[in-house]
Amino acid sequence: MLLIIFFTSVISFNCKAKSDRQKPNDYHFSDAGNAYPETALSRVEGDECVIRGGLPNLFGKLEAGQDVTVAYFGGSITAQSGYRIQTFQWFEDTWPGVKFTQVDAAIGGTGSLLGAFRLYNDVLVYKPDLIFIEFAVNDFKTAKMSYDGVVGSVEGIVRQVIRANPKTDICFVYTITEAMLDDIKAGKEINSIIAHEAVAKRYGLPSINMGTAVAKMEAAGKLVMKGAAGKVEAVSGESLNVKADLPVNEKGQVVFSNDGVHPYTNSGHKIYTEAVVRALPLLKGKATSHRRGKPIRADNLEKAKMVSLNDVELSGDWQEYDWDSSLLPIGIKKRMSDVRVAKASGNSISFKFKGTVAGYYDIMGPAAGVIEMEIDGKKSYSERFDKYCTYYRIANNTMNVAMEFTVLSLR
DSSP states (O other): OOOOEEEEEEEEEOOOOOOOOOOGGGOOOOSSTTOOOOOGGGEETTTTEEOTTOOHHHHHHHHTTOOEEEEEEESHHHHSSSHHHHHHHHHHHHOTTSOEEEEEEEOTTOOHHHHHHHHHHHTGGGOOSEEEEEOHHHHHHOTTOOHHHHHHHHHHHHHHHHHHOTTOEEEEEEOOOHHHHHHHHTTOOOHHHHHHHHHHHHTTOOEEETTHHHHHHHHTTSEEEEOTTOOOOOSSSGGGOOOOSSSBOTTSOEEEESSSSSBOTTTHHHHHHHHHHHHGGGGOOOOOOOOOOSOSOTTOSTTEEEEOGGGSEEESOEEEOOTTSSSSOGGGGGTOSSOEEEOSTTOEEEEEEEEEEEEEEEEESTTOOEEEEEETTEEEEEESOOTTTTSOEEEEEEEEEEEEEEEEEEO
16 A cells, blocks of 8 residues: 655744643742732633633724734634634624634644644734634643643743734633543543643633533533434544534433534534623723743743744655645645655654654544654654544644754654
């Protein structure tokens, strides 16, 4: 069988040495720098919304009738035609005199780690006034992402945004899955949300837990998370944009989703949208500049970046992908304009870098193969095929390394 491996930009970053690890419950935040003390008045609707510094610059532009760009940065739930479309419509309906631009920066099956690397290309180049960040579900599902790792990647995203434009407002939004709800019922903490909240608190950023109402409705017997036979069969793509045939079942309960993860656009996503719409008017405030200040973690991903394939060494028979071909979904081109195809096994990509994490940004699917990643003699292997590979989708893989000039090779 012909081995085909797809590549686009390789990812790498530079950073300072790692700070000491701290357990989730050991984090303490002072009011120095950007931290906002939280009081009972800063929380509403049973922690559905935490106001902190709000979205003062956004509302300043809205009230002045200025053009506004809203970016939605997240995974497959954000990529769906759900709360993203619905909340953007609410903005347009509420401020008809304002010209709005939407930036859809969602990639299914990916979390904040890849987000820190792709932030500039997919979000910051559009100069957004507001960025919704939705990565808690995928950070929760990614076993290799520790609490410290999530804090570092999310903090890196926030610091990149502030460095690019201190006037850009950020709002964290949290979704919920059946697995997360089971953990909540069992008294377990959702470490990904705790990590996101640690960053939100440090930098005075608001958060909206869109899953709070879902959990309350489920506990009251007013909602079921999925239909009886539902299961996750895809993590991205148009197949997720599904409406419930009957948003309410024969028992009068709202049917949240088909698979326990991706809400129906006419039921679960409506609940998410209503949570955002309830919260947004509470987030007004006086215009201000956000500050980076001292980071939580010295090893955060503020310096994460993409490296073009034009800046790496390619060995073997590599060909540029022909976008006139019908093999890949055309939507992938929006993220990966430069895709290369390895026509045989053994082809390699190599480059030198200084940092603590490196990896690749590729495409998984039916014709993908196995990639060997080697950094200074340390090797890892990744099959670019999984149970969702009935179609092609964007993916990534990384390896932690020592902070020194080193060489990464992919074969």
